[in-house]
Amino acid sequence: MQNQDVPYRLLQKSNCTSTFYLKDCITGLKENVKEKSADVVVTSPPYNIGTGYSSYKDELPREKYLAWIEEVGIAIKQALKDDGSFFLNIGDKPKDPWIAWDVAYVLRKYFVLQNIIHWVKSIAINKAQVGNYPNISGDIAVGHFKPIVSKRFLNDCHEYIFHFTKYGDVHLDKLAVGVSYQDKTNIERWKAANKEDRRDRGNIWFIPYQTIQSRSKQRPHPATFPVKLPDMCIRLHGSAKLVIDPFIGIGSTAVAAMRLGISFVGFEIDKEYLDAAIDRITQV
Numbered sequence: 310m311q312n313q314d315v316p317y318r319l320l321q322k323s324n325c326t327s328t329f330y331l332k333d334c335i336t337g338l339k340e341n342v343k344e345k346s347a348d349v350v351v352t353s354p355p356y357n358i359g360t361g362y363s364s365y366k367d368e369l370p371r372e373k374y375l376a377w378i379e380e381v382g383i384a385i386k387q388a389l390k391d392d393g394s395f396f397l398n399i400g401d402k403p404k405d406p407w408i409a410w411d412v413a414y415v416l417r418k419y420f421v422l423q424n425i426i427h428w429v430k431s432i433a434i435n436k437a438q439v440g441n442y443p444n445i446s447g448d449i450a451v452g453h454f455k456p457i458v459s460k461r462f463l464n465d466c467h468e469y470i471f472h473f474t475k476y477g478d479v480h481l482d483k484l485a486v487g488v489s490y491q492d493k494t495n496i497e498r499w500k501a502a503n504k505e506d507r508r509d510r511g512n513i514w515f516i517p518y519q520t521i522q523s524r525s526k527q528r529p530h531p532a533t534f535p536v537k538l539p540d541m542c543i544r545l546h547g548s549a550k551l552v553i554d555p556f557i558g559i560g561s562t563a564v565a566a567m568r569l570g571i572s573f574v575g576f577e578i579d580k581e582y583l584d585a586a587i588d589r590i591t592q593v
């Protein structure tokens with residue numbers, strides 16, 4: 310039986326250390342993370358929508374689930390620096406669209422909701438509606454689209470990334486995830502452009518999943534986010550020494566942090582997922 314007080318695995322690369330615990334995150338955040346030490350927390354908890362995880366049962370009564378999320382939020386707040394950022398990715402299901410908001414409402418007691426980012430997984434753009442954009446030559450429908458059979462519900466093409474902070478005043482490095490101007494005359498026209506061809510991206514982030522051939526081999530987990538998602542959150546926050554993910558899954562946040570040269574601490578209760586996460590990060 311693994312001793313949960315010691316890391317399951319510790320990986321060192323240049324100046325950064327990635328620490329993986331096979332452990333419940335509430336206990337882990339309290340026992341293994343120094344108070345006010347994390348610059349950024351990026352995570353995605355179970356959504357309580359019956360996802361088929363290997364160990365975790367994703368079907369608690371709503372009150373119990375929200376009480377548990379509250380405990381997680383308290384533990385995250387304790388670990389987060391006063392000027393840190395906590396990015397919480399959460400979605401829902403068409404029959405129960407309030408889950409994400411119920412979770413946000415619980416966390417409202419402990420954090421300020423500084424930004425709401427919409428993670429768009431799939432989008433359709435009609436050429437006729439955008440007018441004369443040189444880069445758009447026809448109708449576009451891009452991203453990951455899994456059709457649902459329903460006469461009531463639209464396909465759910467997005468999830469939330471709630472950006473929580475302690476006081477709502479964290480300065481962000483918006484241009485680190487910025488985009489270039491379509492109309493270059495705006496660079497001169499807008500003072501805020503600072504003569505740079507880069508502007509704030511806004512809060513709609515199109516991040517598709519990478520196409521894979523075999524789910525069991527390449528994505529052995531039913532609910533991951535693309536590495537690009539934590540990567541953008543971390544870079545938006547700006548300079549960071551420590552990133553935490555309380556729900557590691559197969560390690561997307563760990564991979565992003567390692568690629569950016571930032572130390573990482575994370576927790577996962579499922580050994581199979583944790584092994585897959587460690588496999589992934591050893592390849593970075």
Ligand SMILES: C[S@@+](CC[C@H](N)C(=O)[O-])C[C@H]1O[C@@H](n2cnc3c(N)ncnc32)[C@H](O)[C@@H]1O
Nearest residue numbers: 333334365533534556557558559560561577578
């Ligand atoms: C939505 S997934 C996270 C996926 C991850 N973002 C990725 O891209 O791989 C949630 C994960 O939380 C894990 N989990 C559930 N309860 C936990 C707990 N109390 N402590 C730590 N991990 C837990 C589940 O096993 C699952 O892998």
